[in-house]
Amino acid sequence: MKTCLIVDDSSMIRKFLRTSLESLDFAVREATNGQEAIARCEESMPDVIVLDWHMPVMTGIEFVKLLRQGGHADQPKVVFCSTENDLDHIRTAIEAGADEYVMKPFDRETLHMKLQLVGVA
Amino acid sequence: MQISETSKRILADLLRSQTGQDFPPNRRWRVGTALSGLCREHGIANLDSLIAKLGMSQRSAQAHTLVEALLNNETYFFRDRAMFDLLAGRVLPDLAEARASTKSVRIWSVGCSSGQEALSLAMLFAEQESRWAGWTIDIVGTDVSTSVVEAARSACYTQFQIQRGLAVGQMVKWFEETPQGWRAKEKLRRMVRFEKHNLLDPPPNPAHFDIVLCRNVLLYFDDVTRARAFERLAAVLAPDGWLLLGAGETSLGQSDRIVPDRDLRGFHRLATSARAQRTADLPRRAAG
Ligand SMILES: C[S@@+](CC[C@H](N)C(=O)[O-])C[C@H]1O[C@@H](n2cnc3c(N)ncnc32)[C@H](O)[C@@H]1O
Numbered sequence: 001m002k003t004c005l006i007v008d009d010s011s012m013i014r015k016f017l018r019t020s021l022e023s024l025d026f027a028v029r030e031a032t033n034g035q036e037a038i039a040r041c042e043e044s045m046p047d048v049i050v051l052d053w054h055m056p057v058m059t060g061i062e063f064v065k066l067l068r069q070g071g072h073a074d075q076p077k078v079v080f081c082s083t084e085n086d087l088d089h090i091r092t093a094i095e096a097g098a099d100e101y102v103m104k105p106f107d108r109e110t111l112h113m114k115l116q117l118v119g120v121a
Numbered sequence: 122m123q124i125s126e127t128s129k130r131i132l133a134d135l136l137r138s139q140t141g142q143d144f145p146p147n148r149r150w151r152v153g154t155a156l157s158g159l160c161r162e163h164g165i166a167n168l169d170s171l172i173a174k175l176g177m178s179q180r181s182a183q184a185h186t187l188v189e190a191l192l193n194n195e196t197y198f199f200r201d202r203a204m205f206d207l208l209a210g211r212v213l214p215d216l217a218e219a220r221a222s223t224k225s226v227r228i229w230s231v232g233c234s235s236g237q238e239a240l241s242l243a244m245l246f247a248e249q250e251s252r253w254a255g256w257t258i259d260i261v262g263t264d265v266s267t268s269v270v271e272a273a274r275s276a277c278y279t280q281f282q283i284q285r286g287l288a289v290g291q292m293v294k295w296f297e298e299t300p301q302g303w304r305a306k307e308k309l310r311r312m313v314r315f316e317k318h319n320l321l322d323p324p325p326n327p328a329h330f331d332i333v334l335c336r337n338v339l340l341y342f343d344d345v346t347r348a349r350a351f352e353r354l355a356a357v358l359a360p361d362g363w364l365l366l367g368a369g370e371t372s373l374g375q376s377d378r379i380v381p382d383r384d385l386r387g388f389h390r391l392a393t394s395a396r397a398q399r400t401a402d403l404p405r406r407a408a409g
Pocket of ligand 1: 267
């Protein structure tokens with residue numbers, strides 16, 4: 001079973017993502033900001049991280065930069081999931097190390113296709 | 122929502138005459154949802170009244186809006202990605218060799234809907250830039266529905282459409298943000314063109330294609346119509362060309378002229394006899 005870490009400060013979005021990902025056979029864990037996500041990753045590295053942009057304490061961009069600089073051998077795939085839907089933001093996320101980008105709002109099928117594209121579904 | 126027998130007959134006749142499609146009972150359940158937009162637009166609450174008004178209209182454009190509302194236009198970028206991988210990795214390299222003297226490739230996307238399939242193909246060529254430099258790549262997309270052909274011509278996609286099946290890297294590379302949506306860049310647009318066309322009618326120009334995609338279209342036809350459609354497709358395929366059907370579709374038991382490729386899943390080729398006949402036809406075409 002593949003593992004996924006959901007990082008989003010909105011409990012509603014975490015719930016939607018959890019339901020979608022569990023139906024796609026992922027074992028899911030959650031974090032509400034970048035700093036918590038680091039802690040979860042230290043416990044064990046997931047196969048994929050679904051990551052929001054704007055969060056208190058540590059943003060998604062700050063988190064993904066740290067993750068990629070961290071030099072872990074087992075780098076997870078990172079799928080950004082954000083309401084920042086313009087090219088500049090998307091480019092910034094890719095440059096910081098994101099593998100895919102989902103613009104909110106989105107449905108389960110779109111998420112599934114993106115997870116297939118990064119090779120975890 | 123129930124509709125009367127008369128309404129069913131009107132819809133079935135319209136669908137058959139304009140698209141060749143069947144209207145079996147298992148398609149009728151979604152009529153209410155499919156026509157709700159038109160009901161609102163015309164300020165008519167009752168489905169039977171709407172169907173009578175538009176279906177009986179002397180203006181065929183009005184009747185066409187009924188047909189369009191019933192068609193399933195579901196599509197997305199790189200649908201059945203495995204097929205596109207085979208195209209890029211196996212078929213296009215072969216084709217580049219086979220057409221090296223003319224440097225021209227012609228592709229027909231039949232039942233192209235809003236154009237994602239044609240643009241996915243254009244991306245394959247654009248991403249193999251060095252192989253295709255100096256070539257003419259002509260990708261014709263056709264569909265029986267006017268509204269999707271117009272959408273395809275605009276090459277603009279909503280946020281929902283653009284992220285279905287398309288990798289973010291491809292989106293950033295091949296599309297630009299416009300007030301109308303995510304628009305395919307000129308480099309892709311110049312490889313594709315779109316026309317309204319019923320695949321049961323004589324084929325669009327140039328009536329001779331190296332690759333034909335007819336995916337998720339034939340399943341709406343009855344056996345007789347589907348056999349006719351296969352005849353149409355076989356008649357325009359280059360002797361060494363490929364026909365691609367949808368993931369769950371096959372020509373087996375439906376056509377003598379088209380057979381599944383032994384190696385490539387979802388790919389079909391002309392049967393040996395049909396190939397010989399097409400080859401014999403070609404010099405005449407060239408002379409004419
Ligand atoms: C389900 S979509 C498939 C789109 C695309 N080929 C794909 O696989 O993603 C089927 C399309 O076929 C079109 N279609 C149906 N009957 C047709 C006909 N007789 N001639 C041309 N197009 C037709 C419909 O309008 C619709 O856009």
